[in-house]
Amino acid sequence: MSDIEKTKEDINIDDFLFDGDEVQEIEDLREIDERDKKNLLMAGIDLEEKERSGTFLHINHSKAHCKTCTPGVEVLDIKEALDKYDSLPEYYWQAVDPKKDKYTQAVFEKLHGGYFIKTEKGAKIDKPIQSCLFIKKDKVGQNVHNIIIVEEDSELHIITGCSVAHDVKAALHLGISEIYIKKGGKLTFTMIHNWGPEVHVRPRSVCIVEEGGVFLNNYILLKPVKSAQLYPTIYLNGTGAVSTSNSILVAPPGSYLNVGGRMILNAPETRAEIISRTITTGGTIVAPGHIQGNAVPVKGHLECKGLILKDGTIHAIPELEGTVAGVELSHEAAVGKVAQEEIEYLMARGLDEDEATSTIVRGFLNVDIMGLPPELKQAIDQTIEEAGEDMF
């Protein structure tokens, strides 16, 4: 990485306010300011809470709303969970190293909140749990720590949206997530970032998957952000554990994204897939992906495709690392533009050049593979549509 990139990514934490912005609890999400509702909707939040099994909302420096109505799953503010469960010795700071970097350290030293979500053994939660981490005030620095425990043979979908209020300019979000998927558990985790053009985000996530566990990790970032740096690490530690990561990124001018991921295959019969689709319309995207195979038989595939529509930079860094004979790891990376042949094919069907290009781009940013609830898919399609208006 060049020095210029490094300085772009290095944030001075002291520029932000980490104290004093505790908010009042909101009973009904429909009370939220109309102008903020739209941002929340775009971040995947169902304000009616009809199609959700529970909701967690954190604003600035504290919890604002936390509700579950579904048996088999518990949703708490992390601080309450630490009290209730004796500091969560098996989970709290057990997957993420608090000294990893200064952002992680900052959360270790001062905790504002975050969610704790835990299923019961064998519970199949059919509607998603939704969480939102929201920044409502300019210059706020937000430290959250999330813990997810998917107990044996249980299933859960979490939709976590992050957003800022309409009038927030600069902000810094630091988020630790530790995810534990027990034997035979299945988690679909969909993260939608809908920040603002002056916001910096530094999530730090680690997931540990035990025998036969499944982790589907979706990440969607379509809106401007000053800088985002994510590199979730997923350990497939039990025989037959499977993980797929899908990310869809759009970088408009001014956005700097360093978004990738790493999967470590530590047990036989594990499978890993990292798929990223990136588009720049003028911003910079660095997309590192790393799959490490330490057991056999294992399979891993990395697919990293980028489109530069007009200007901008995409730097794809696919890495494969096998440490024993017999691992099967592969990758496919491509950075380019929309294929002229595809445009002309659609033009021969009567679409003009803009229609053809946006049709191809929409297909490229294929959200269908994420298995999202229909209303969320619709909201995302609409966001892509709106982003598309600025793209071409």
Next chain:
Amino acid sequence: MLQIQDLHVEIRGREVLKGVNLSIEKNETFILFGPNGSGKTTLLMTIMGFSNYKVTKGKIIFKGHDITYAPTYERARLGIGMSFQRPPTINGLKTRDLVRLCSRGRKIDVGLLAKKVNMEEFLDRDINQGFSGGEIKRSELLQLMAQQPKLLLFDEPESGVDLENMALIGQVAKELLGQGLQPSPEASMKKLKQLREVSGLIITHTGYILDYINADRGMVMYNGRLCCEARPRDILEHIRKYGYKECVRCLI
């Protein structure tokens, strides 16, 4: 319907069409024969207006409009429709959605159309992703049924297709060309013809397609020029007996 006058076309600086003259009337289907590399596909791609095909001289007139330099989508909107030989895969674009786009807002029943070409199971697959030769042909016809062109350009309907598929493709092509319509009490044959005035330009090597459609005229493309105008069946028979070498003589 279509008039081509003294058309010269270059691909990457090399002249491939060297003065083509051709005119196709309303309701007429024209068959193009010719050896590999003679320029048949080039002619179709030039009529559709693709960027690699540079017209250096001559004119293409369609329904009275000079389209020699018109963008591809304008030609499509005027009523030119083409079946591609090797269409590209577009990831994430479902066949169903492309068929809808082809209809440009006209009301169509995608399921019903798909049934006609035995493509129902392909509607939710990405367009052309892993399609076999016959599946590509059927998918192209499905799109054209939604598009309803007035001039149908069809490059080698039989290539990569088994006999069973050939019959299906032949029948659908016939329908697209407005041929074989059944008169009914509400619509006389004359009225049906007026309703559906479609012309065709079809490239074939084997002539199998002639078992399904009525074709009025044919010519041979040879080294970038057209020659040997005759009834398609007669041309076919001649080529089967003598190959293309006689065509050289016609050109002299």
